Amino acid sequence: MFFDFLKTSPVLDEESVQWQFDLFEWALRNFNADIFFNQTTLVEPSNKYFPGEANSSEEMAQIIFDKVREYAALTHWPCRLTTEQSCVTQPARIALSGAVRNMQGIEPVAAPYEARLPILYDPRQVKNPEAIIATFAHTLAHHLGSMAVDLPPGGEDNWPQATEVLAVFLGFGLMFANSAFVYRNITCGSCQPTTVNRNAYLSQYDITYSLAIFCVLKDIPAKNAAKNVKKSLRSYFKKSYKDVKKREPELAKLRSLRSKALA
Numbered sequence: 001m002f003f004d005f006l007k008t009s010p011v012l013d014e015e016s017v018q019w020q021f022d023l024f025e026w027a028l029r030n031f032n033a034d035i036f037f038n039q040t041t042l043v044e045p046s047n048k049y050f051p052g053e054a055n056s057s058e059e060m061a062q063i064i065f066d067k068v069r070e071y072a073a074l075t076h077w078p079c080r081l082t083t084e085q086s087c088v089t090q091p092a093r094i095a096l097s098g099a100v101r102n103m104q105g106i107e108p109v110a111a112p113y114e115a116r117l118p119i120l121y122d123p124r125q126v127k128n129p130e131a132i133i134a135t136f137a138h139t140l141a142h143h144l145g146s147m148a149v150d151l152p153p154g155g156e157d158n159w160p161q162a163t164e165v166l167a168v169f170l171g172f173g174l175m176f177a178n179s180a181f182v183y184r185n186i187t188c189g190s191c192q193p194t195t196v197n198r199n200a201y202l203s204q205y206d207i208t209y210s211l212a213i214f215c216v217l218k219d220i221p222a223k224n225a226a227k228n229v230k231k232s233l234r235s236y237f238k239k240s241y242k243d244v245k246k247r248e249p250e251l252a253k254l255r256s257l258r259s260k261a262l263a
Contacts, residue, residue, distance in 0.1 A: 011239045012209050020210055021250045022153040023162055024217070027169040028257040030148040032101050035073055036169065037258045042220055043071050043171045044228050045130045045178065057123040058083075061132065065119065068136040072170045073101040074144070080116040083123055100147050117143065134167070134175040135199075141167040160201040165210045173211030177237070178230045180204035208233050212240035217254060 010017075028036060043049050050067050054060035061081055069075050119139055125132035141163040145152065152162035168176055180200040200207075208229070215225045222241040229237045244251070 011236065011243050012205060016206060017209065017243075017247075018250075019153055020165060020206070020213060021247070021254070023165045023210075024169060024213055024254055025257065026148070026150070026152050027166055028254060030150075031144060031166075031169070032073075033257045035101055037218070039073070040169075040171050040218070041071060042174065042215065042218065042225060043133075045133065045175055046228075050129070050133070057126040060126050061121055061123065064126075064129070064132055065121075065136050068133055068172070069140065071172070072137065072140050072144075074140055076102050077140075077143075078116040079119050082118045082120055084118075084120065100144065128179070130175045131179040134172060134179050137167040137170060137172040137175070138164060141170060144170075161206075164200070164202050164207060168207065168210040168214055171214075173207070173214050174225070174228050176200075177204060177208045177211050177233055178228075180207050204233060205236060208237050209240045209244075212237060212244045215241060216244045216251065 049071075050064055052060075052063040054063055058081075065079075065081055066075075069077065069079065119136065121132065121135060125135060142159075145159070145163045145166050152158070152166075154162055164176060167173075180203065202210075211225065211229075214220075215222065222238055225241075226234050226237055
């Protein structure tokens with residue numbers, strides 16, 4: 001029609017939107033809705049959230065990883081950082097007794113160094129803090145996702161994309177949106193990218209929409225999050241936030257899981 005140009009185009013196609021809401025439902029059912037609604041924070045890329053000084057890239061990587069693990073409520077996981085560029089066969093599941101996630105700051109599960117979960121990273125990523133934070137968060141989300149009782153929406157074919165949204169669910173959406181950069185320069189399927197950028201699977205628009213879902217569910221005002229979103233995405237984030245706010249049926253379904261967690 002002549003006036004079609006006046007219509008507002010959707011910020012994201014409907015299938016992708018529903019997939020993201022389904023992923024948040026999956027995450028809430030599997031990974032403690034109580035922790036999400038009551039304790040998870042929107043982690044900001046700043047010294048306030050990542051304080052500390054280091055004398056080497058290895059020390060800085062450890063400082064960053066420890067904070068990522070803390071915000072993800074996974075401080076009790078026995079992990080070790082490694083810069084090995086050769087492929088390492090990683091266990092599908094980490095052996096834990098008790099809660100998979102815990103915000104109480106309990107000591108890591110006792111395990112010999114060799115038995116700890118290896119977390120691969122490239123030291124060069126330390127020069128790009130948002131990228132290395134997102135990389136660590138995505139790696140932890142990969143292992144956390146493997147502990148779900150059921151596969152995420154989309155199944156194994158969409159596993160990397162699903163675990164990126166899971167990392168946003170854990171509070172790292174700002175870093176994912178700001179560092180989204182699709183770059184395929186890897187030597188095998190399980191190795192880390194050989195670049196200071198991170199290996200993104202969802203577009204910056206998809207992941208920014210996920211960030212908007214997180215913020216609306218957590219009652220975080222759009223302006224509070226938008227100030228930390230890179231300028232090129234700030235307008236899109238605000239539009240996504242408004243779009244999410246309008247989706248009352250989807251939001252009500254997710255919020256109902258909070259009631260079940262507190263029952």
